[in-house]
Amino acid sequence: MNIVEFFQQSSGKWFSQRTNHSLTTEPSESGKSTIAVESIDKTDPEVLKLCEYYKLNPSLALCAVRVSWEHTTEWKGGKPSGSTVLVAFADSDQPNQGKLLRMSHDLAQTTLAGRYIIGADAALTLITEAETMYSEERLWFASPNLRLRTSLVKEADGSGIASFFSEIRMGVTKPAG
């Protein structure tokens, strides 16, 4: 599995169940969303904007995807829908690792550059570090129609949230495999 294949396998519409566990004292919260993942061209205006911002040549990108979501249950402090564009650049010496650029449209537009690693177990790990936060996301396919995802976000003040997403391909009543 490489990141191009991982995103190809992610393409389509997904029903996503989400739970957030606070790492301090707040109660956990859950919600449901629908997610659509689509491959986009390296000439997509948002891809070009992201690459320009990080001074990377878009023609060298491995792949790009747009993830759009719509929360079907209430989501504290967030918009009911949003989208993120992801663009991957492999390291020249390590084909299974590289840079992952990200532009999100949620409450505001945010751009982030992180790292991706595809493990020997075909799981995709995404790591993003900023001045005040550290985020580690892990995504893997339990079967072609069931994708699992964990996310850990730690803030500089020691607080954090561990989240779990189970995502079932829509149009399939039960996950195969």
Added chain:
Amino acid sequence: MNIVEFFQQSSGKWFSQRTNHSLTTEPSESGKSTIAVESIDKTDPEVLKLCEYYKLNPSLALCAVRVSWEHTTEWKGGKPSGSTVLVAFADSDQPNQGKLLRMSHDLAQTTLAGRYIIGADAALTLITEAETMYSEERLWFASPNLRLRTSLVKEADGSGIASFFSEIRMGVTKPAG
């Protein structure tokens, strides 16, 4: 990281937050538990019983632990507390993989033999297959005091449950690292 070190790092008392996502239509459910993990001797009566059942020589075991839990919130269909003994035997040709024997005392006593794999990313994967179910568990340390765990249980009828546990070492108010 090997499985002996993984269990050593797991030793102690943990506050565990748990969420189950049904893979069909049932609503998700959450709960809290306290978990205690302790290394036990290969001469522990339960270790001997398990090894005898699976016809394995206990002196060849890598390590054994007892995990005891107490649900502090309601847990549908389960006892409020229980324990499991785990015994690991490495494959002779692959030190990072092997057999994992398990004896649980919950509603009933159950014994299972599965496989363990320690990945290059220091995560522990446990796979158990029985006639009517397939279970894949994944455990990893986000920091020494924060352990994350996912579990996927698929039944023969196509139903299943994906669970997520975030476990914070007790006596530590905020996870380090």
